[in-house]
Amino acid sequence: MTRRGAKSDIHIGISGWRYPPWRGRFYPTGMPQREELTFAAHMLPTIELNGSFYSLQRPDSYQQWHDQTPEGFVFAVKGSRYITHMHRLKDVQGALANFLASGVLALGKKLGPILWQLPPNLAYQGERVEDFLALLPHDSRAALALARQHDERLNGRSWLKAPRGLRIRHAMEVRHKSFVDPAFIDQLRRHRVALVVADTAGRWPLIEDLTADFVYLRLHGDKKLYSSGYGEAALDRWAERIRAWRQGRQVKDAKLASEVAARRGRREVFCYFDNDTKVYAPFDAASLAQRLGVRTGFGGA
Template identity: 25%
Template sequence: MKNEILIGCSSYNNRYWKGIFYPDNLTYSKWFEFYSQYFSTYEFNGSFYKFPTLRILTNWYNKAPENFLFSVKAPKEITHIKQFSDCENLISEFYNVCENGLKEKLACVLFQFPPSYYFTSERLKQIISNLDLKFKNVIEFRHKTWWNQEVWDAFMENNITFCSVSHPQLPQTIFKDFPLVYIRLHGVPNMFYSSYSVEELLQIKNTTNLKSGFIYFNNTASEAGILNALEMKRIMI
């Protein structure tokens, strides 16, 4: 992908979208097929709550159309419970399942750390040493101490993308100098609920012009996420 921003959502199984996005008479089993007619990427978050299996990701591979791309979120066991300590085998297993299950449809591997995980140089080194750098790794932090030059320089040196976030308690910086633009829009001021205005979406478009990457809408606790994703897709044309 060159100079292309793909738009998608971090969830598709959403009853609020029925009658707004999904036709009223469309059965649940057809929802992902319908979603993939409008969007060419999906951020798979189910893996955060339950470690993915090869069978599950192979099923996703088979039901997604050609040229569709998945970004996959690492299990919380890795990022929240163990926080990258003594989990080399878990991380390796996660990479292997993603690679073998999704094959060429695997886009990015997302590691999102908890708000309690603040910056230290030792933690930065630990993150980098545990990543398999052949993958498109994206790191999302929830503590503002990670917004610093030491982190950004280290990520650039190792081809790692610093995730841009729209989050009520974090800097709103859109990063465009890393290997990819990767933006997660969680909803501000009400996380998971708030909608983004056309003006806000246009600002994102202008910031990411002529860049490659992904924009995922995670404000999916209401109809906001799908409406914003459709609008973002329209204005990116």
């Protein structure tokens, strides 16, 4: 069992934390909104920041999020939709520089993977994907070099510091069936970017190829998108998969886009529940964590 606050290679958490229906059910009745992140971060060891998807956040916000969470906590950060949905990955060097300069690096050692979620109507275009993947920095030195290229909109509100040697990891979530292509899997592996395993109640492709030395799993609901909970059998199934990925194995019934097997080797696993509308997410996360021996603030594991 992993001690709370100890370094673990399995991270089970939630996508976002500021949801009004959670108040009085997950959050204690009457808890001030400003205390919700601290509460959630003591209940679960990781959270996916999703405000960064909708707009550039400010450095002081990232600093506050860092300071409101315990040692050993990890944030995944959702990349800007300006890059993925508006520019659709094309000609995005300036936008990527602005995103990295906006304060992401202020999370320091609490920075986990950066998630790039593509829109459902963006089909696979190998050259466009290749150009984007080639831009992504994989350490703090490269990230800072790119962040310093930010434009005038970030003047006076940029953050251009990061711990030396900080690893910058990236994951890509696809929602168009044309990405079920071995060429795409090869690209991700060459650029050390994780393919997001996304359970979306059958709406978008579920692809389980392993493409990096970590796995990024998003559980949006297995029967109804964003709103259905995960039953005992479903949680057992995901726990089995996480154990295999952690140990460097692939499950026998994996849904794969490529016949080329992934390299064997232990993998860190990040898993986020996004079935938030009926307050299932934090409790499903705790149940899955318990199965995997990951300690939470719910008691038990």
